[in-house]
Amino acid sequence: MKPIATILGVSALFLAAPAIAGDQDFTLFNKTGYDIAEVYVSPADAKAWGDDVMEDEVLEDTASVPITFNAKNDICNYDLKVIFTDGDEAYWTNFDLCTISKIQIFWNAKTQKATAKWE
Numbered sequence: 001m002k003p004i005a006t007i008l009g010v011s012a013l014f015l016a017a018p019a020i021a022g023d024q025d026f027t028l029f030n031k032t033g034y035d036i037a038e039v040y041v042s043p044a045d046a047k048a049w050g051d052d053v054m055e056d057e058v059l060e061d062t063a064s065v066p067i068t069f070n071a072k073n074d075i076c077n078y079d080l081k082v083i084f085t086d087g088d089e090a091y092w093t094n095f096d097l098c099t100i101s102k103i104q105i106f107w108n109a110k111t112q113k114a115t116a117k118w119e
Helices: none
Strands: 026-031 036-043 064-067 077-084 089-096 102-108 113-118
Touching (some): 036 064, 089 102, 089 113
Parallel strands (some): 026 102
Antiparallel strands (some): 026 064, 036 077, 102 113
């Protein structure tokens, strides 16, 4: 079983051209081994997570979902938080969504670590 509030800071800062509003969209791939009940994406400097972008949907293990922003801003650095169907959660920080189009999240039960790959 996963420990509650597993935290892994992911530094995903890249040099990029100036962002165009709406360039923060990406596809999230769940490779954790667990189903995800909630997904939150917020600017890195935000004090609150905001709304669950999955609404009432569940992101099953091995599935993916497009995450689309309606924001008309040029914010690039975002944090990602997921809550699994068993209530445990994990989060990652500082994804540069102006340069990233795919994020794969992983859970290693042996080491009890959450990690991510992106492109």
